[in-house]
Amino acid sequence: MQDDTDELNRFADLMNEAPAASGSGRAGRIALVVVLVTILVVLGGAGGYVWWASSAPLAAPTLATQPPGVTAGEAATVRLPSSGALRVSVLGGEQYLGEDTDGAWAVSGGDEARPIASIAKLITALVVLDRHPLTGLNDPGPTIAFTEADTDLYDQFYVRGATIATMPDDTRLSLHDALATMLLPSASNYAVAIARWGFGSEGAYVDAARAWLDANGLASTRIVDATGIDDRNTSTPRDLVAIGKIAEANPALAAIVAMRSISLPDGPGYVTNTNDLLGTEGVRGLKTGNLGEGTFNLLFSSLLDVGIGPPLHVTGVRLGGATHDSTDQDVAALLGSIRAGFHDVTVGSAGEEVGTITTAWGAQAQVVLTKTVAVRTWSDTPITPSVAIETPEAWADGEPVGTVTWTGGPTTASSELQILGDLEPPTLWWRLTHPGQLGG
Secondary structure, three states, X not given: OHHHHHHHHHHXXXXXXXXXXXXXXXXXXXXXXXXXXXXXXXXXXXXXXXXHHHHOOEOOOEEEEOOOOOOOOOOOOOOOOOOOEEEEEEXXXXXXXXXXXXXXXXXXXXXXXXXXXXXXXXXXXXXXXXXXXXXXXXXXXXXXXXXXXXXXXXXXXXXXXXXXXXXXXXXXXXHHHHHHHHHOOOOHHHHHHHHHXXXXXXXXXXXXXXXXXXXXXXXXXXXXOOOOOOOOOEEOHHHHHHHHHHHHOOHHHHHHHOOOXXXXXXXXXXXXXXXXXXXXXXXXXXXXXXXXXXXXXXXXXXXXXXXXOOOEEEEEEEEEEOOHHHHHHHHHHHHHXXXXXXXXXXXXXXXXXXXXXXXXXXXXXXXXXXXXXXEEEEOOOOEEEEEXXXXXXXXXXXXXXXXXXXXXXXXXXXXXXXXXOOOOOOOHHHHHHOHHHEOO
């Protein structure tokens, strides 16, 4: 009996400390006493109610999240030349850049046939290798014993102002080294000599080249000699990109055109590659060519690192550049603009509030990101967040409560969510006066 009296005294003290109900103080308190006394009777006395109210389980807090809004990155500007023609194929970035259905991701200047100049020497190499293949990177191939007629080609092309390379009497070179001498410095005398070796005469080579072009569906390309000096050697940007891809697929040829130089003491000596872009923006080939001012060409291949996954495989051609240097600048600007179009977009910062936890009795804590997050993506690709919530065990400061994941195209980045701050427990008075929210 004494225990019940003590509990009633404690309950009376709480009533005296409780705020007055609305209306007159005395009337409001009487009304509240009536309600609580009724509850006490139902629960079997003051002592039982106070004990139940002080220990009854509470409803779980409410967690609401709102990830920070994300503004898409700045739209990329692809740098294309204002004169001549350019065509680019990009493989490996379809999820970002779109499908490359016809080998043309970026185009300027149309697709009409233009003189290709020494790019024709790359076709010479492809046609010769079709007849006399090199089996791999370390295969030198057959030895070519150049004749006196081949040696005489040096003087013949010299007087024409063509690019040439030394060919001493009785020069003997492997097919690999002969092709390197033709392609790196763009030596016209070696182009004709190799064509003669491969097919018996330059005319026979031209017939073989035309058959090879037909077999590969390159109907818009015309070959009249092995060197490209004749301006009737023409092709379209579309065909040239296709030719570039065929060259890239030949391991031996791809390795040759990627060489900066080669030293052949028993032949032409030390020769260097006319492609000054090698190593810039991932360029690894393929062939330069020009017939004078305003006709500078570059068929190029690049493995372009954009900071996401494997490098992009870029194949392209620039035709009709004003000068050698400006042509290089046009291609470098194009590749640089593709690379720069991939950027990191910050989507959230460590400690940033992205939600709140609220209890029925009004206590609150924050939900924050555990780290700074950036999504690397292309151009102005939209970025969207999604939240996965996990119920914490104790709703305590520092406890994880889920993950936010941001998606931009095929790229995702995530941060865990955690509680920041302690949730204050309810007072005994709140428990006693909110029986309907107890027992959850």
